Amino acid sequence: MILWLVVVAILFSATLVLALAMGPLKTAANVGTIRAFAAVQYLAAVLLAGARALGKA
Numbered sequence: 583m584i585l586w587l588v589v590v591a592i593l594f595s596a597t598l599v600l601a602l603a604m605g606p607l608k609t610a611a612n613v614g615t616i617r618a619f620a621a622v623q624y625l626a627a628v629l630l631a632g633a634r635a636l637g638k639a
Contacts, residue, residue, distance in 0.1 A: 585634050589627050596623035 600620040603613055610616065633639040 585630060585639060589631050589634075592623055592627040592630070596620045596627065599623065 597620075599616060603610075603616040603620065607613060607616060630639065
């Protein structure tokens, strides 16, 4: 159960970072890095959810 809460927290964080990168921070010099950070968070959430769904976590 805790793992699903961690996945939800990661997804929430990634969505917030992506929303900031698409909104107020879209003119920042390192917006590509910020979006890459959100992508890594989404990947981590998918990997954790996949591991849990397959019974490996």
